[in-house]
Amino acid sequence: MMRISVAGTGYVGLVTGACLASQGHHVLCVDTDPKKIDEINAARPPFYETGLKSLLEKTIGKNLFATTNLHESILDSEITFITVGTPFDGKEIDLAYVKEVSVQIGLALKDKPGYHAVVVKSTVVPGTSDEVVLPILEEKSGKTAGRDFGVGMNPEFLTEGQAIADFMNPDRIVLGANEEKTMEILSNLYSAFEGVPIIRTNCRTAEMIKYASNALLALQISYANEIANLCSALGSIDAVDVMKGVHSSYYLSPKTGDGSRITAPIASFLEAGCGFGGSCLPKDVKALIAHGEKHGNAMPLLNAVIETNRRQPMEVIRLLGKHFSSLMNVRITILGLSFKPDTDDMRESPAIPIIQALLERGAILKAYDPVAGHEARKLFQSDQLSLCETLEEAIVGADGVVLVTRWGQFRYVPELITKMNPCAVLVDGRRMIDKRLLSRYEGIGL
Ligand code: UGA
Numbered sequence: 001m002m003r004i005s006v007a008g009t010g011y012v013g014l015v016t017g018a019c020l021a022s023q024g025h026h027v028l029c030v031d032t033d034p035k036k037i038d039e040i041n042a043a044r045p046p047f048y049e050t051g052l053k054s055l056l057e058k059t060i061g062k063n064l065f066a067t068t069n070l071h072e073s074i075l076d077s078e079i080t081f082i083t084v085g086t087p088f089d090g091k092e093i094d095l096a097y098v099k100e101v102s103v104q105i106g107l108a109l110k111d112k113p114g115y116h117a118v119v120v121k122s123t124v125v126p127g128t129s130d131e132v133v134l135p136i137l138e139e140k141s142g143k144t145a146g147r148d149f150g151v152g153m154n155p156e157f158l159t160e161g162q163a164i165a166d167f168m169n170p171d172r173i174v175l176g177a178n179e180e181k182t183m184e185i186l187s188n189l190y191s192a193f194e195g196v197p198i199i200r201t202n203c204r205t206a207e208m209i210k211y212a213s214n215a216l217l218a219l220q221i222s223y224a225n226e227i228a229n230l231c232s233a234l235g236s237i238d239a240v241d242v243m244k245g246v247h248s249s250y251y252l253s254p255k256t257g258d259g260s261r262i263t264a265p266i267a268s269f270l271e272a273g274c275g276f277g278g279s280c281l282p283k284d285v286k287a288l289i290a291h292g293e294k295h296g297n298a299m300p301l302l303n304a305v306i307e308t309n310r311r312q313p314m315e316v317i318r319l320l321g322k323h324f325s326s327l328m329n330v331r332i333t334i335l336g337l338s339f340k341p342d343t344d345d346m347r348e349s350p351a352i353p354i355i356q357a358l359l360e361r362g363a364i365l366k367a368y369d370p371v372a373g374h375e376a377r378k379l380f381q382s383d384q385l386s387l388c389e390t391l392e393e394a395i396v397g398a399d400g401v402v403l404v405t406r407w408g409q410f411r412y413v414p415e416l417i418t419k420m421n422p423c424a425v426l427v428d429g430r431r432m433i434d435k436r437l438l439s440r441y442e443g444i445g446l
Contacts, residue, residue, distance in 0.1 A: 002079060003079075004020055004026065005028040005030060006030065007070060007080060007081065008084035008085070008097070012122070012156050012158065013029060013081070013083030013084075015163045015164060015167060016083060018052060019167040021059040021062075021064035022055055025189075027059075027063065028073040028076065030069070032068060036066075037067060037068050043057045043060045048343075049160070049163055050165075052163075074109065078185065080105060082120045086122045088283040092287065093290070102118075103140055105118055106140025106141045109140070109141035109149055110140065115150070116150075117151075117182045121153075123155065123210050123284060124153075125291040126204045126208045127207070129176070129206075137151065145179075146178070150182030151178065152177040153176035154206065155206055155209060156210075157172065160278070160345060175187065175199065176201050176205060187200075218281045218306075218309070219302070221269050221275070221276045221309070222276075222305040222309050224273075225312050225445075227272075228444050232444070243272065246270065271431065272444045273431065274316055275312035277347065278345065278347060278348055282309070285306055289302050312444075313353040313354045313429075315444050316404075316427050316444070317357050319444075323440070328362035331363070331397060333368065333402065334365065334385075334404055335401060335402065335407075336403060336405025337369035337376045338405055339405070340405065344375055350429070366385070366388055366393075366394055367388065367394065369407070373387045395417060399425070401426045403426065403428050405430070414426070425440040425442060426438050428443040429444060430444075
C-alpha cells in the first residue's frame with residue numbers, strides 16, 4: 001500500500017486515482033475547483049466514464065479522498081502525479097497548468113522532510129519534465145532533484161469510454177525517471193500488474209512514447225482517408241474492399257497457434273471515414289509538430305496528416321453535391337455528433353465543420369445523437385440545428401441524411417429510410433452501412 005496524491009481531477013487524474021484506490025492504495029485527489037471536489041466526495045463523477053461511479057462508491061471516504069489542499073496532500077503522500085490539462089493554444093502546447101501546479105508542489109516540498117517522487121502523467125512534449133517541471137520544483141523548494149526529491153514521467157494510455165478497463169488491464173507500462181529512487185517507487189506502485197511489459201527509460205523518452213503512439217494512429221487514419229479519396233476520384237474502386245484486402249495481410253491479420261486468423265485492432269484505424277477528432281489525437285499531433293518545428297526539425301508527414309484530416313469532413317459535402325446542385329433550403333439530417341461512439345464528447349468532432357459548412361450553404365438542419373445533443377446545443381442555436389429525440393424523427397422528411405459517427409444503432413438506418421423516406425440520399429461518413437441496401441447511397445471512398 002502506498003500513499004499517493006494526484007494533482008488534477010480531470011478525466012485522467014480521477015480515473016487514475018480511483019483505480020489506484022481500488023487496488024488498496026491511499027489516494028488523495030486534488031483539484032482547485034471546490035465544486036468538483038464536493039461532487040467527487042459525494043461519489044458523483046464530474047464527467048461520464050464507464051464504471052467510474054461504482055468505483056467511487058466503493059472507495060470514497062475509505063481510502064480515496066478528494067480535497068482542494070495540495071500542500072497537505074503532498075505532506076501526506078510519498079508520490080504525487082501531475083494530471084492537469086495540457087491544451088493546444090493554437091500555436092503550441094500550453095504548459096500553464098503544469099507550471100502552476102509545479103510551483104505549488106515545489107512550495108509544499110520545501111516543508112516536507114522526507115524524499116518525494118513527483119511524476120508527470122499529463123501528456124507533455126519531450127523535455128517538459130526535465131526542463132520545465134524539475135527546475136520549478138528545485139527553485140520553489142530550495143531542494144535538489146535526485147537527492148531530496150525525484151522527477152518521473154508515466155504517460156497514460158487510456159481510451160475514453162473504456163478508461164477504467166484500460167487502466168486495470170494495461171497493454172504496457174512506461175516508467176520514465178532519471179534516478180533510481182523514483183524508478184523504484186514507480187516500479188513498486190505498478191508491481192501489481194503482472195505480465196505487463198514495462199518499459200523503463202528516461203523522462204524524455206517516456207514523453208515521446210506517448211506522442212509517437214498517438215501520432216501513429218492519426219497517421220493511419222489520414223492514410224486510409226487519402227487512399228479512400230483517390231478510390232473515389234478514380235472510379236469503380238471501393239475503398240472498403242481495398243481496405244479489406246489490406247487488412248488481410250499477415251501483418252494485420254496474423255495466424256494464431258491453431259491456424260485461425262485474427263485481425264489486429266490497429267486495422268480499425270485503417271478505414272475510410274470523415275476524419276478523426278477528440279481531445280487527444282488532433283491536439284497531440286499538432287503539439288508534436290509545433291515542438292519539432294521549434295527545434296528546427298520539420299515534420300512534413302504529420303503536417304500532411306493534419307491537413308488531410310482538416311479536409312476530410314468536406315468529402316461529405318462533395319458527395320451531397322452529386323445529388324443537389326444547391327443546398328439552399330435542402331433538409332439535411334446529421335446522424336451522430338460526438339467524435340466517436342459511446343461518448344458525448346464533441347471536441348474536434350468532424351460533425352462541427354460539417355454542420356458549419358451546411359449552414360453556410362443554407363441547408364435546413366436536424367440532428368440526432370444518442371447522447372451528445374446537449375453538447376451540440378452549446379455550439380449551435382436551435383434555429384441553426386434542431387435536435388431530434390429519436391432516429392425516426394431525424395430521418396422523416398429529410399432530403400439527405402449524413403452519417404457522421406459510428407454509433408451501433410445506426411445499423412438500422414437503411415431499414416428506416418426504406419420504410420419512412422425512400423427518396424432520401426444517405427451519405428455514409430463512416431462506411432458502416434452496406435451500400436447495396438439503398439439505391440441512393442453515397443460513401444467516402446466509393
Ligand atoms: C486516443 C488513443 O486511441 C488512445 O490510445 C490514447 O491513449 C488517447 O487518445 C489519449 O491520448 O489519451 P481517443 O481519443 O479516445 O483515444 O480516441 P480513438 O478511439 O482513438 O478515436 C480517435 C478518432 O479517430 C475518432 O474520432 C474516430 O472516429 C476516428 N477514426 C478512427 C477515424 O476517423 N478513422 C478510423 O479508421 C478510426
